[in-house]
Amino acid sequence: MTKLWILLRKEIRYECRSLQTVVAVVSLSLLLSTVVALGLSGAFLSPKITVKIFPSLIWMVFLFSSTIAVGRVFEPETRDGALHGLILSGVSLWKVFTAKCLVLWLLISAVQMISILLLSVMLNVPISHALGSLVALSLLVSFGYAPLALLLAAMSSTSRLKGILLPLLLFPLLFPLFFTAIELTIQVLTTNGTWTESFWFTFLLGIDALYYLVAINLFDHVVEG
């Protein structure tokens, strides 16, 4: 546990100094949210239709902005062989992975919440009645996204095609998570707190656990490869 904490502090310190992921994910989220809102305002959609497509829009913005930003998240480890330094310290690779994953998770969850708020204001979709549930849902969806994205970022980091390889590998694998997120957002916005009783909520918890366990078990092989 102490070593995990040491690694977490390292991740936070590195990110605070470089700001590489924060800047990328924040600017891309804001930019995409604005583009989407402006594009829809020109289409003169009725408020009813805007509310209907709102869940898809927020997760589409999340998917694109996070995936572009996450492409660089593994670079500090490969640059100058820094990961080898950690390996030689004898620390377990699952701790290295978990520390990176936790920081990425918190970062993209926070940015996703800002993005949801921004889109709701720009598209005039009321979300104040479901704010708490949306925070919880963002945290849960990001928890499934972070390990898978990090694993694939590690896999593609040494490839010459890394810019295109990551989304090509990641998007198809994220389909169940993306679809579940949309379904649950519809329920969050239309029901009064009963979304946690639905099948999709249980399914989301299952996907989160599955993605984390698969990623953590494959990370050793990715690093060795």
Add this chain to the structure above:
Amino acid sequence: MLSTQSVSKQFSSRVLKEISFERQPGSVTLLLGANGSGKTTLLKILAHLSTPTSGKVTLFGKEVTPQDVSYVGHQHMLYDELSPRENLELYLSLRGVSYDLDVAFDEWNLREKDTRVKELSEGSKVKVSLIRAFCIETPLLFLDEPSSSLDSVATEIVQRKIQERREAKTITVLSSHDLERLSLVATSALLLHQGGIAIDSYIQEGSVKEVVEQYHRYNR
């Protein structure tokens, strides 16, 4: 005893072919070979940073673990946004040991201890890697071109440190083009040629000097 048994490594072509040798505690082996002969690959396999395609490396009959190893390679293995002090503190805290880093910084004459690594000169980065390798006494020490980018004073420190580790019964394997200085601390030499062992002075009882001469002949 460090033992490599039929270690081979294959990328697109075979880089190492059936490398087998043994070394006793307190030995310092100079690894020689032309560019592309497999020195770096062999050192990475010994340091547990690369998996051999076949064969194994053992220390007293057990598989080598990262905790057994100190290693300096071509890459400095440092986080560029952290300072030398932060990098070394990270390494030491993960190892669970304490060490007076200020003493080491003074000894190696590293003044930029709190500057971000990305702003350091190549020589200073090598010094940080060397401090990391020498600050913990491990049974195995592997150095890949440790004196490249170093001034003569720092190279002397490397020589002295290797000597100290030899007295502490560490098994050292190093590759270097600075043969004049570092061959002086070596107790044996291993010449690699086209991925295989051409000469092992440890077995053939030749002197390090003879193997170095042989190496020069191969290179001509």
